[in-house]
Amino acid sequence: RPDRSLKQAAIAPAPQAVRDLLQAPAPAPAPAGTTYTLADIAPHNSLTTGVWAAINGKVYDLTAWVPQHPGGSDRILAIAGTDASDQFNAQHAGDSTPAYYLDTFYIGDLAQS
Numbered sequence: 001r002p003d004r005s006l007k008q009a010a011i012a013p014a015p016q017a018v019r020d021l022l023q024a025p026a027p028a029p030a031p032a033g034t035t036y037t038l039a040d041i042a043p044h045n046s047l048t049t050g051v052w053a054a055i056n057g058k059v060y061d062l063t064a065w066v067p068q069h070p071g072g073s074d075r076i077l078a079i080a081g082t083d084a085s086d087q088f089n090a091q092h093a094g095d096s097t098p099a100y101y102l103d104t105f106y107i108g109d110l111a112q113s
């Protein structure tokens with residue numbers, strides 16, 4: 001297995017600094033048990049409204065990740081405001097580094113519908 005620790009250090013997120021640059025909203029606080037519906041997520045579909053996505057039952061504020069994603073900002077903007085489980089899994093299922101970053105953007109759980 002390749003040693004990914006150096007890559008992780010090299011692209012470690014600096015969420016507040018990035019948000020300051022983008023003047024993007026900070027993530028909503030996520031007390032334990034916070035849930036969001038897809039209707040809650042849908043408006044967060046741009047850098048000005050914040051970039052949220054549901055992935056595999058959890059909700060993430062990916063705003064700060066947009067300019068940092070090694071696969072390009074367009075791919076993160078393209079999933080903004082949606083359930084992006086299929087896109088994420090198709091690209092990154094089983095990859096530890098994407099999962100590691102994803103976890104840092106967690107804001108709550110997707111409500112059962």
Ligand code: HEM
Pocket residue numbers: 062065069070071072075076079084087088091092095097098099101102
């Ligand atoms: C939503 C959360 C996402 C996170 C946290 C994430 C994270 C990462 C990371 C860490 C890499 C670096 C390579 C690696 O370590 O595997 C990467 C690369 C990549 N990602 Fe993502 N990714 C996300 C979503 C997506 C989506 C939705 C797509 C496509 C629909 C995508 C497409 C790619 C591609 C194509 C690369 C390869 C870039 C290259 O090596 O040239 N990613 N992503």
